[in-house]
Amino acid sequence: MPVLGLIAIGAGLAVLAGGAAALGMGLATSRSAEAIARQPEAAGKINSSLMFGLIMMETTAVYALLVAILLIFVLGGNA
Amino acid sequence: MELEISLYPKPFEVLGVNVGLSVVVAWCVLAVVLAALFLVRLYVNKFQMEPKGLQNLLEYVIESMYGFARGHVGLYAEFVAPISLTLMIYVFFTTIIELFGLPPATEDLNCTIALGLCSFIMVNVTSIRFKGVRGRIRNLASPSFIVFPIKILTDMIAPFSMGIRLFANVLIGGVIMQLIYAVVPVLLPAALSAYFNVLHIAIQTFVVGLLSLTYIGEAVE
Numbered sequence: 001m002p003v004l005g006l007i008a009i010g011a012g013l014a015v016l017a018g019g020a021a022a023l024g025m026g027l028a029t030s031r032s033a034e035a036i037a038r039q040p041e042a043a044g045k046i047n048s049s050l051m052f053g054l055i056m057m058e059t060t061a062v063y064a065l066l067v068a069i070l071l072i073f074v075l076g077g078n079a
Numbered sequence: 080m081e082l083e084i085s086l087y088p089k090p091f092e093v094l095g096v097n098v099g100l101s102v103v104v105a106w107c108v109l110a111v112v113l114a115a116l117f118l119v120r121l122y123v124n125k126f127q128m129e130p131k132g133l134q135n136l137l138e139y140v141i142e143s144m145y146g147f148a149r150g151h152v153g154l155y156a157e158f159v160a161p162i163s164l165t166l167m168i169y170v171f172f173t174t175i176i177e178l179f180g181l182p183p184a185t186e187d188l189n190c191t192i193a194l195g196l197c198s199f200i201m202v203n204v205t206s207i208r209f210k211g212v213r214g215r216i217r218n219l220a221s222p223s224f225i226v227f228p229i230k231i232l233t234d235m236i237a238p239f240s241m242g243i244r245l246f247a248n249v250l251i252g253g254v255i256m257q258l259i260y261a262v263v264p265v266l267l268p269a270a271l272s273a274y275f276n277v278l279h280i281a282i283q284t285f286v287v288g289l290l291s292l293t294y295i296g297e298a299v300e
Contacts (some may be wrong), residue, residue: 044150048150048151051289052289052293055286055289055290059240059244062244062247062248062251063243063247065247065251066243066247066250066251069084069250069251069254070086073084074086
């Protein structure tokens, strides 16, 4: 029999991945700002590669949130 | 308070067969969009040399799409840009229907994974058309044949990753709006819905286009 409290703790732990994703996004954005300041003419290329990286990092956070939601509403809903 | 969250589409019966509400919504949206595009096509015949009004907007959209595609796939933009724009229009309009109170069609995993598979087919067709079957295999085996299985795995995972990403983003946008409605039912939801229901969808549309173009760009380089 699943325990609701433990499910809630698990969901909270899953969302912690969002913090790591935010850290990565912050690092990438700060580096790209530095790079654009150094070479303003390369801004277009830097922006597009930054965008791709940000999407990949955002995916991590979104997967974590999805896992948390699944834990609460699917596993917890059946309890 | 009950949140309405389901991984499965709401049931909807057509002639006694359960097809799911999202399928019906998707077809209705598609009918409206196709009708609108048909009118636009009639309008294109009356284009003038000096653009004004709607013609400006249409030319701007098409030009920027070609520019966007050229940045990622280079020479093959002519072939890729129309398909990619179609994918983006589909995602945008089937999701923005959320504003009218209907469940968005992309809140259904079947729909988004199908879109991911479309992009997978696009990648392989483009690559084989311009590089040939041998070129495609050589691309998968570059820089060394050791990476061949890993590249196959990456290509196979890509559509599912794309589908789950879009699904989760749309689902979570809806969940957050429901939570906000539950806490502050007046005023605040109106302001935040501009982000979660409009801007967020625009970003996701852009992401879908960017990812499909990037995968194609990797396959044809």
